[in-house]
Amino acid sequence: MKKEYDVVVLEDGLEYAVIDEITKNGNTYVYLVNVQDEEDFCIRKVVENDTEKFLVGLSSNEEFDEALLYFVNKNNYNLA
Amino acid sequence: MNNEINYHQKYRKARSKSVGHAKKVKYVKVKTTALKRGALAIALATMIAISGIIYGGGKLIDTIQTTRIVYEATEYGRNIVLQNKKRTANKQFFYYEIDDIATELLKDPENFDRNLYGVYSSIGYNETSQKEQIEEVVKSVGNIAKLHPELGIDSYENFSDYCRQKGFVKEDGSIDYEAYEKAMKELIVDEMNLQKLQEKVSEFKTR
Numbered sequence: 564m565k566k567e568y569d570v571v572v573l574e575d576g577l578e579y580a581v582i583d584e585i586t587k588n589g590n591t592y593v594y595l596v597n598v599q600d601e602e603d604f605c606i607r608k609v610v611e612n613d614t615e616k617f618l619v620g621l622s623s624n625e626e627f628d629e630a631l632l633y634f635v636n637k638n639n640y641n642l643a
Numbered sequence: 644m645n646n647e648i649n650y651h652q653k654y655r656k657a658r659s660k661s662v663g664h665a666k667k668v669k670y671v672k673v674k675t676t677a678l679k680r681g682a683l684a685i686a687l688a689t690m691i692a693i694s695g696i697i698y699g700g701g702k703l704i705d706t707i708q709t710t711r712i713v714y715e716a717t718e719y720g721r722n723i724v725l726q727n728k729k730r731t732a733n734k735q736f737f738y739y740e741i742d743d744i745a746t747e748l749l750k751d752p753e754n755f756d757r758n759l760y761g762v763y764s765s766i767g768y769n770e771t772s773q774k775e776q777i778e779e780v781v782k783s784v785g786n787i788a789k790l791h792p793e794l795g796i797d798s799y800e801n802f803s804d805y806c807r808q809k810g811f812v813k814e815d816g817s818i819d820y821e822a823y824e825k826a827m828k829e830l831i832v833d834e835m836n837l838q839k840l841q842e843k844v845s846e847f848k849t850r
Contacts, residue, residue, distance in 0.1 A: 569672040578673070580678055601679065603656070
């Protein structure tokens with residue numbers, strides 16, 4: 564049986580599968596893959612207010628690199 | 644070489660789609676789906692190839708070590724925020740005890756800048772809220788510092804004034820938050836390296 568992934572819709576109107584969530588240093592990163600194009604991916608982080616959760620853009624290019632590294636490390640690929 | 648160029652393009656595209664404060668959608672799971680056969684493997688392989696080709700292992704490890712060092716060094720400031728984040732009486736919202744945060748910050752004047760960065764990095768529930776709250780925190784710090792000059796903390800009007808005095812200003816006169824964040828991370832790592840060197844020298848002298 565194929566694994567089912569949660570799907571969210573981003574600003575571009577496209578559907579993205581949530582393939583992972585990683586919490587590091589107080590931030591929860593969400594790893595998203597375009598359902599129609601598996602090489603099209605992006606990373607967002609979760610922000611909560613009192614009642615709702617949002618997926619927001621990362622703060623900087625450096626944060627993108629860090630979040631990418633968390634993902635790579637979690638998947639047991641040692642780049643050192 | 645063609646593959647490398649291709650991965651550079653994919654990296655830039657992924658980064659562009661990921662970074663930016665204007666990007667914001669509700670985190671609502673609309674449905675579930677199974678990915679196409681092999682799709683997940685391709686996605687994972689793409690991310691891993693991008694990270695390896697663009698940066699190489701050493702740079703990546705440096706990046707994560709810096710993040711860890713900064714996170715640990717700012718624990719005091721983050722805890723101040725956590726302890727002074729309160730729920731309203733009806734439990735529907737939360738607010739910050741700004742004056743109490745300011746008071747706590749002034750208990751450790753020697754590490755004021757580092758602790759302030761800890762508060763900055765954890766206060767607020769979005770970027771706008773963060774900026775509003777940190778302005779108030781530094782304003783409150785300034786008010787207390789005026790009454791207690793013996794602390795040796797400059798009396799800043801607010802966080803913008805603090806940034807201006809530290810030189811984190813763009814050419815158009817607005818506050819350069821990115822420059823502030825970058826400088827604070829570098830300062831924290833430098834402080835840690837300096838501390839290690841001092842410990843090494845001290846240890847040698849006591850042999």
